[in-house]
Amino acid sequence: MRNGAPPSLLLATENQGKLREMRQILGDLPLRLVGPAELGIHLDVVEDGATFEKNAALKARAYAEAAGLPALADDSGLEVDALDGRPGVLSARYAGEGAGDADKRRKLLAEMEAAPESKRSARFRCVVALAWGGHVYTTEGTVEGEIAREERGSGGFGYDPIFYLPSLGRTMAELAPEEKNTMSHRGQAARAMRILLLGLLADQ
Amino acid sequence: MRNGAPPSLLLATENQGKLREMRQILGDLPLRLVGPAELGIHLDVVEDGATFEKNAALKARAYAEAAGLPALADDSGLEVDALDGRPGVLSARYAGEGAGDADKRRKLLAEMEAAPESKRSARFRCVVALAWGGHVYTTEGTVEGEIAREERGSGGFGYDPIFYLPSLGRTMAELAPEEKNTMSHRGQAARAMRILLLGLLADQ
Numbered sequence: 001m002r003n004g005a006p007p008s009l010l011l012a013t014e015n016q017g018k019l020r021e022m023r024q025i026l027g028d029l030p031l032r033l034v035g036p037a038e039l040g041i042h043l044d045v046v047e048d049g050a051t052f053e054k055n056a057a058l059k060a061r062a063y064a065e066a067a068g069l070p071a072l073a074d075d076s077g078l079e080v081d082a083l084d085g086r087p088g089v090l091s092a093r094y095a096g097e098g099a100g101d102a103d104k105r106r107k108l109l110a111e112m113e114a115a116p117e118s119k120r121s122a123r124f125r126c127v128v129a130l131a132w133g134g135h136v137y138t139t140e141g142t143v144e145g146e147i148a149r150e151e152r153g154s155g156g157f158g159y160d161p162i163f164y165l166p167s168l169g170r171t172m173a174e175l176a177p178e179e180k181n182t183m184s185h186r187g188q189a190a191r192a193m194r195i196l197l198l199g200l201l202a203d204q
Numbered sequence: 205m206r207n208g209a210p211p212s213l214l215l216a217t218e219n220q221g222k223l224r225e226m227r228q229i230l231g232d233l234p235l236r237l238v239g240p241a242e243l244g245i246h247l248d249v250v251e252d253g254a255t256f257e258k259n260a261a262l263k264a265r266a267y268a269e270a271a272g273l274p275a276l277a278d279d280s281g282l283e284v285d286a287l288d289g290r291p292g293v294l295s296a297r298y299a300g301e302g303a304g305d306a307d308k309r310r311k312l313l314a315e316m317e318a319a320p321e322s323k324r325s326a327r328f329r330c331v332v333a334l335a336w337g338g339h340v341y342t343t344e345g346t347v348e349g350e351i352a353r354e355e356r357g358s359g360g361f362g363y364d365p366i367f368y369l370p371s372l373g374r375t376m377a378e379l380a381p382e383e384k385n386t387m388s389h390r391g392q393a394a395r396a397m398r399i400l401l402l403g404l405l406a407d408q
Contacts, residue, residue, distance in 0.1 A: 050283075050285050050325070050327075051283075051327075051346075053329075053344060053346060054346075079254075079255075081254055084288050084289070085288070085289060121254070123254075123255075125257075137343065137396045137399065138343065138344055138396070139341065139342065139343060139400075140257060140342055140344070142255075142257060142258075192341045192342070192400070194403075195341065195400050195403040195404055195407060196343070196396065196399050196400045196403055197403065198402070198403030198404075198406050198407055199398075199399040199400055199401065199402030199403030199404075199406065200399055200402075200403075201406075202402050202403065202405075202406040203399060203402055
């Protein structure tokens with residue numbers, strides 16, 4: 001590692017919960033972690049990519065260019081096998097732009113009524129993308145589960161109450177926050193990115 | 205880095221071309237790279253995962269367990285947007301188990317006749333998975349392009365002759381081997397994994 005100030009890395013999200021989680025996971029690296037607000041940057045990136053990888057890379061690249069700094073962004077969602085991977089990149093706006101989480105879950109459960117009884121497998125996926133020195137690196141994390149037949153649990157958000165984890169016998173919304181963070185798709189992807197960042201720092 | 209022999213890493217593929225490419229990309233790392241044949245290992249891993257990530261992880265994990273060593277595996281294929289991401293994980297056997305590359309391309313071109321004229325976007329994706337110390341890390345690489353209306357070029361293999369790169373004005377099969385290696389999805393994923401391995405070695 002060179003002497004002097006550590007290099008800066010822009011955490012390209014305006015979601016305070018995500019910022020906190022990223023700072024926790026990446027906090028031990030010799031990097032100065034900054035958020036968009038600290039730089040006075042606000043971007044409306046159109047996330048129209050067909051994949052999580054593409055959307056995460058779009059965001060990381062846009063923020064890196066705006067800030068002139070390496071930038072890290074993520075995209076995530078739920079892939080349901082019986083629905084050919086939907087809602088996928090549309091997870092956040094599956095029931096329309098203004099609709100709430102409960103609407104999205106209702107829509108998904110209704111669609112699952114037409115699916116074969118035995119095919120309820122699904123996964124939460126998160127891709128973290130890093131724009132660094134002209135390249136974009138991505139890591140990902142997944143949690144395998146099944147779409148429950150009805151909602152259970154009051155923790156988490158989004159699709160958590162209908163995402164059942166057979167190995168734990170609970171839905172994602174029935175996990176304690178620490179439990180969820182340890183095994184979450186976002187935590188996994190971020191921890192893999194921490195390792196990749198270590199490698200980039202070692203490679204300089 | 206500790207003294208003594210460098211740690212071993214099993215490159216979990218029996219494809220000699222892939223082995224050579226991996227050795228090139230990872231060759232400067234303080235790792236002893238070994239192939240399955242050197243260890244007398246041959247596994248028939250059933251690649252029935254719904255995603256590239258899952259199949260690559262399945263292989264990496266199976267080889268790591270059989271060898272008692274960290275192992276690296278990959279899975280890749282072609283995702284066509286107008287076909288909801290098909291052939292995807294089925295890319296290698298899209299026209300049936302025994303069918304050749306020409307059959308697969310013919311089947312895909314025939315399916316595209318029903319697709320909207322304007323929607324020919326597609327991407328080659330490769331995921332490299334590393335089973336290391338109880339975790340599986342994945343990196344990925346993608347090349348964006350379009351499904352051509354007819355075959356062009358005699359290089360490469362698989363879907364290369366019908367995968368058109370608008371930025372280069374050529375199909376993947378019209379690129380020189382070095383050109384293809386530099387920008388290929390597998391090369392990108394492997395180079396990101398090299399960085400991640402550097403990080404793991406630095407983190408020990």
